[in-house]
Amino acid sequence: MAKTLRLILGDQLNPKHSWFEEVSDDVIYIMMEMRQETDYVKHHIQKLLAFFHAMRSFRDYLVDQGHSVHYLQLSDTRNTQSLTQNLRDFLQSRDIDRLEYQEPDEYRLDQQLLKFAESMTEMKINMVSSEHFFTTRSELQDLLQGKGVLMETFYRSMRKKHEVLMDGDKPLFDRWNFDQENRKAFPKKEEVPPIFGFDYDVSTIFKMIKDEGVDCFGEAEPTHFLWPRDRDDSLHWLKLFLQNALSSFGTYQDAMTDRHWYLFHSRLSFSLNSKMLNPSEVISGAIETWDKNRSEITFSQLEGFVRQILGWREFMRGIYWWKMPEYQSENFFNHQQPLPDFFWTAETKMYCVAKSVEQSLKYAYAHHIQRLMITGNFALLAGIHPDEVDAWYLGIYIDAIEWVEITNTRGMSQFADGGLIATKPYVSSANYINKMGDYCSNCSYDHNKKTGDNACPFNSLYWHFLDKHQQLLKDNARMKLMYRLWDKKNAEEKVSLLEQASIYLNQVDEL
Numbered sequence: 001m002a003k004t005l006r007l008i009l010g011d012q013l014n015p016k017h018s019w020f021e022e023v024s025d026d027v028i029y030i031m032m033e034m035r036q037e038t039d040y041v042k043h044h045i046q047k048l049l050a051f052f053h054a055m056r057s058f059r060d061y062l063v064d065q066g067h068s069v070h071y072l073q074l075s076d077t078r079n080t081q082s083l084t085q086n087l088r089d090f091l092q093s094r095d096i097d098r099l100e101y102q103e104p105d106e107y108r109l110d111q112q113l114l115k116f117a118e119s120m121t122e123m124k125i126n127m128v129s130s131e132h133f134f135t136t137r138s139e140l141q142d143l144l145q146g147k148g149v150l151m152e153t154f155y156r157s158m159r160k161k162h163e164v165l166m167d168g169d170k171p172l173f174d175r176w177n178f179d180q181e182n183r184k185a186f187p188k189k190e191e192v193p194p195i196f197g198f199d200y201d202v203s204t205i206f207k208m209i210k211d212e213g214v215d216c217f218g219e220a221e222p223t224h225f226l227w228p229r230d231r232d233d234s235l236h237w238l239k240l241f242l243q244n245a246l247s248s249f250g251t252y253q254d255a256m257t258d259r260h261w262y263l264f265h266s267r268l269s270f271s272l273n274s275k276m277l278n279p280s281e282v283i284s285g286a287i288e289t290w291d292k293n294r295s296e297i298t299f300s301q302l303e304g305f306v307r308q309i310l311g312w313r314e315f316m317r318g319i320y321w322w323k324m325p326e327y328q329s330e331n332f333f334n335h336q337q338p339l340p341d342f343f344w345t346a347e348t349k350m351y352c353v354a355k356s357v358e359q360s361l362k363y364a365y366a367h368h369i370q371r372l373m374i375t376g377n378f379a380l381l382a383g384i385h386p387d388e389v390d391a392w393y394l395g396i397y398i399d400a401i402e403w404v405e406i407t408n409t410r411g412m413s414q415f416a417d418g419g420l421i422a423t424k425p426y427v428s429s430a431n432y433i434n435k436m437g438d439y440c441s442n443c444s445y446d447h448n449k450k451t452g453d454n455a456c457p458f459n460s461l462y463w464h465f466l467d468k469h470q471q472l473l474k475d476n477a478r479m480k481l482m483y484r485l486w487d488k489k490n491a492e493e494k495v496s497l498l499e500q501a502s503i504y505l506n507q508v509d510e511l
């Protein structure tokens with residue numbers, strides 16, 4: 001009998017997809033662990049463990065439901081380690097006349113499958129929606145092309161279209177944006193929230209990855225693996241976040257502290273990006289929790305959270321599909337420097353960088369402000385080539401999938417797209433880092449010093465960056481104040497700042 005083969009990619013672990021509503025003898029699902037996916041960039045071991053663990057668990061779930069699943073482990077002798085070769089081999093070995101796949105989120109896989117489809121002239125091949133996002137691939141482009149590309153415009157239109165936090169045509173409480181109430185530093189004496197993680201034994205997968213010689217990095221405790229493996233885990237994690245952290249999410253969204261590795265962030269990005277959770281259910285859960293607890297959870301916390309998912313997440317996806325593949329070679333500032341070694345070792349005297357890298361190596365996670373205003377900020381100030389910055393972010397984070405990694409890294413953090421995503425470069429001196437966190441008090445550099453012994457590198461590098469890129473940035477309205485401050489400095493001060501920066505730039509690896 002004619003059969004259909006349905007491909008499930010590693011980030012398509014959505015048990016709620018309409019594919020799985022019915023069990024049919026005519027349908028076989030195929031899932032594969034592949035070197036093509038472990039090796040396209042050097043990965044953190046926890047990222048590989050988390051995806052393979054969740055994939056295997058999804059396979060078991062489907063089999064329990066009665067579906068037929070062909071699963072290739074990385075170590076399987078039949079595994080050619082190539083997506084399309086594995087597909088070709090399987091299709092040739094069975095009586096199958098139809099292949100279906102969900103739209104891939106990565107351009108590279110999209111192209112690979114399109115080329116494959118072209119080559120398989122005898123086969124009926126059909127791409128279906130992944131039924132995950134609020135928007136289609138081209139929705140943002142259709143909405144904003146020819147107009148200003150602003151996240152805020154997009155976000156408001158999403159709120160209206162999906163009737164999220166709306167009161168008729170107006171935003172709830174008459175305001176779209178509550179940023180002013182949010183983004184406070186975390187008080188020194190305030191107690192930190194409890195840490196939660198799962199406790200899985202993934203040593204079999206760990207051993208397989210090592211035995212197969214996959215080149216990876218980072219730490220892992222394979223007998224105490226903390227990341228969620230399925231939808232139930234993800235829902236549990238969501239519930240804990242809503243109960244314990246939503247009430248402080250917005251307030252401390254930009255805070256950084258040595259005392260906690262995720263503070264009030266949700267750590268839902270892995271569950272969302274692997275599609276174990278759907279963004280609309282995360283948003284509805286947050287709204288419901290707020291509604292039942294209005295005396296404890298202010299509306300600004302909720303709006304801040306919804307903005308990240310309905311706004312930023314969908315915005316990044318839209319930009320990705322609009323601007324790829326050109327986006328992957330954008331380098332607005334023509335930065336050419338290699339990534340310093342301490343991004344891989346955490347061995348630097350800059351305490352904020354050391355701590356952010358150290359926890360990334362330990363947990364494959366850093367929260368947004370660590371990614372943006374510590375490691376990203378430093379890479380931009382030091383003129384690191386965006387390819388190297390991208391490869392690092394794509395490899396190290398548990399949630400790093402190119403559509404959301406490259407737009408955040410190359411776009412938001414490195415301004416390599418010349419300001420398509422960010423309205424100004426996210427650079428700062430030690431002033432901001434000290435204001436938003438407690439790293440500076442433990443650092444061997446002095447955050448107050450701009451030049452001389454122990455002067456914080458962020459200070460001189462910040463002014464050096466502004467000076468170097470003045471031609472490119474001087475007309476940016478949001479940079480004018482900073483350039484006025486630079487212009488007000490006397491020649492002597494400018495020279496000593498630039499000399500200090502050049503000393504640091506000549507010995508970046510020793511900082």
Ligand SMILES: Cc1cc2nc3c(=O)[nH]c(=O)nc-3n(C[C@H](O)[C@H](O)[C@H](O)COP(=O)(O)OP(=O)(O)OC[C@H]3O[C@@H](n4cnc5c(N)ncnc54)[C@H](O)[C@@H]3O)c2cc1C
Pocket residue numbers: 262264265266267268269270272273308309312313314316366367368369371372376393394397399400401404405406408409412413
């Ligand atoms: C340089 C850089 C690289 C990044 N790389 C990635 C990446 O590879 N994958 C990834 O999912 N996010 C990335 N982000 C965005 C953001 O930092 C992470 O989504 C967030 O830190 C994940 O942790 P969380 O789940 O605790 O997020 P929370 O702070 O709890 O936010 C809730 C959810 O909102 C969404 N979200 C928040 N900010 C963004 C954003 N800027 N873009 C898209 N979605 C957002 C995420 O789905 C997140 O889970 C990056 C940011 C920067 C600055």
Ligand code: SF4
Pocket residue numbers: 349350351352353429430433434439440441443444445446447456457458
């Ligand atoms: S003094 Fe400078 S390098 Fe040290 S923690 Fe503060 S900002 Fe980072």
